Amino acid sequence: MNSLLPRLDASQLPRLQSFLPEAPLAEPAIGIVHLGLGNFHRAHQAIYTEEAMLAAGGDWGICGVTVLDEPAMQDALAAQDNLYTVLTSDRDGLQARVVRSIRRVLVAPRQQSEVIAQMCDPRVRIVSLTVTEKGYCYDARTGGLDFAHPFIVHDLAHPDQPKSVPGYLVAALRQRRTNPFTVLSCDNLAHNGTILRKVVLQFATALDPELGEWIASSVHFPSTMVDRIVPATTDDTRERVAAMTGVFDAWPVPGEAFRQWVIEDDFPLGRPAWEKAGAMLVDDVIPYELAKLRMLNGTHSTMAYLGVLAGFETVDAAIADPDMHRLIHHMMTHEIAPTLTVPADFDRLAYRDQLLTRYANPNLKHRTMQIASDGSLKLPPRLLGVISERLAAGLPCGGAILAVAAWMRFLLRRTDAGERYEIADPMAARLTALADASEGDNARLMEALLGVAEIFPAALSARTDLRQLIGQNLELLSRQGAREALARFR
Template identity: 40%
Template sequence: MSTIHLSNSALDTIARDTDVHVPGYDRSAIKPGIVHFGVGGFHRAHQALYIDRLLRQGEAFDFGIVGMGVMPSDARMRDALHSQDCLYTLTEKSPDGTLNSRIIGSIIDYVFAPDNPAAAVSVLARESTKIVSLTVTEGGYNFDHVKGEFDFTNERVAADIAELKEGRTESLRTFYGLITAGLIARRASAQKPFTVMSCDNIQGNGEMAHRMFLAFAGAVDAELAQWIDAEVSFPNSMVDRITPETTDAEREEIKSAYGYVDEWPVVCEDFLQWVLEDNFVDGRPPHADAGVEMVTDVVPYELMKLRLLNASHQGLCYFGYLAGHRLVHDVMADRRFADFLLAYMEREGTPSLRPLPGVDLDAYRRELIARFGNAAVKDTVARLCAESSDRIPKWLLPVVRENLASGVAPVTLSAAIVASWARYAEGVDEDGEPIAINDRMAQRLQESASHNREDTLAFLRDREVFGDLIDEPEFTSEYARILTLLHERGAEDTLDTLLAELV
């Protein structure tokens, strides 16, 4: 087959000449029902896949997805999707090397809000929009994770509040501003509001979104905030699928294997899970028909995932990077890392969880180790090390605080993970090579970490990140001891020491 570009018109050729599963449904019959902010790899490997499953079953034709971007970098996704009728290839990679590729057709449009914010608001305001969903990353919610308060000092947020107070929408720049403007328009026309569905890795993500939107809306109009509080639903959810960043290697893989060009394919593991609170204000797709677990209380599932999977990702990435590994499966090929993560999960992570009847936590923990070791996915250690100042406080520090408060479980291995982050944040690995710190607080973190050797608690003194942990000697003593080990003996010997202490 000669090389063609992915598009609606190419689907018949791709179906005929390859084993890629193409949409068998009429995409022209899909109506927009979901607007999604944060159309990256994860959304396209997860929520968009579930809608695609329903469409292939003849369901959810009123819930096509319209992507919406607000950041300047989102223009690249707009261009890529528009160039191929919003289609893309999703390739699931099993540990045995088996590939399962399908073209996803559930995204039917992409709106780049900076092009015309007022037009973007009109998309949110139209009656067909039933759900507005979010994967805007852990750091995207604009709140102080120590105080739990909305950050009104953010210049973009402050500008959007001022514009909405003046009744204008022409220059809105944040998803808070755009979504609130859409709700204002719905309220003014006596329409039902839409559901705001967070799909980010935050404990109580729906509750968090609810609190932050109320704070934002309250700064615009107190009565508007009261209406949102009474009328808009914010379901909690737990989402799970390891999805590395797309590289040129994946683009070339599609071209060489299947003979067509895909500007932005997605690769992911073969594991998939979504647990969702059934709390929608104006209808929803039949999620359960696509394999979504619909429940009344998501929190126990959220804690299991955040404190075992996500915290363990932090447990492997800094130690792994310092030890010279750059791919996650290479880290996991060293048994000491698997043993360390299992020990953390069993001894410290699991005691902080809520009861989960019917869930085999031992099997879950061991499945995580196997998933991390999936060599076919080629997930990078650097991806897991990114944005640590937003991740560690949400995924790991709650484990530390609960275990300190209960006195039931130790905090040594959690302290080791934080110490490994502090050593990584120094910006130089064990071979003297520079480390590029990808974090919104990178400069501040490196400045703190630069004093690690003369003051072993220097990194912990940042209360904006660590709150009052600096005042907890049970934690700080172990942290200081392990950071000293990392400086004197390196990552691998430090892990050996910690594991020997567990015997």
């Protein structure tokens, strides 16, 4: 079917007016370079930025940069004049929208000098990032830059030919001393601006102490909280978009209708009028980011690990299970919400109910295996903080501990039905080796994984109450399976 349709590009815009905002968009110059061009950015910040330009003008076109050596998205968007479709859904149906804010796409490993030159363009006032937790080269054990990371080792020796995200930022900032851009982290990471600032400063100081001092005093790193569930693109996504629009889009983006962006308002060189697109500009992002990381992401990870083991392929299928729904509702209400310090107008239980409704969206098909990736990085901010606080206060947190036990079982790479799978994690080789070495012995599995200092703080892993509860859950998961563990949870 798609081969008979015209390809999405600028020539098709006149016939796609019903899928565009009514206001015309001028041809904006590039004012933002975004590192980590993926589905989330295209369904989130790119739309906010387009709507801000439609409402208030400004040259805030985006140059999207893929940080991995994967040119497929660049190739797909180049053939479409960098246009693409966002397919949003809720329980009532689907809506399509063509997005025009991305003006250029680069692949960093193949276009290194062009990426740095674009970042050094004085018209660029913001460099934003969605590179996931592992893109920061952050060492959880030291709370700073991982100086042993091979990209960091390379970049300190060859600062003009960077491979790492900190390396790219510093390479460009070295040339932007008169008007440094603002560095805006949009990753799903607690204190994201603070962490990014720390790793950049440590890298720059190791390279040139004077440069580090200048960045510390002159470059701003506002924090953000971002929220929108954005699954991977599938052939079904492409077919739905084609049926709705009458054109073929090689790389549309599926996403839920809900979206949220909370931004620390700290942009010396200016910013798009994101508030006119619905973003919240605040003095302190932390209460919002912690609520999202624990309430949404913590329960997402819980559904992911238990869901993969139990055979639930998507979040909507998982939350439709009465026992899973009861567990997630309990965790949000009794374990997570009490740990949050939020503004007076933030209703924790209303947020819980909103999340449960979002999870049940039958049109998203957000795969549990996708959410289960990079668990070594996600577990500490999403679940272990809740466990640490609750146990220290002598309070129960059985749901979060069951989730951690499910993650340990997940590393054995076999569902309860015996189906094999592979895991995606920066520590995959080490973690799976530890899991395999346990040879099915739950006590050995727990001891080995609790000993991974990059994930489990020593004070937490040493707690006998934690060990007892994880051990009990591992026995239940291994003997009875995830569905029975869910049924027995009280």
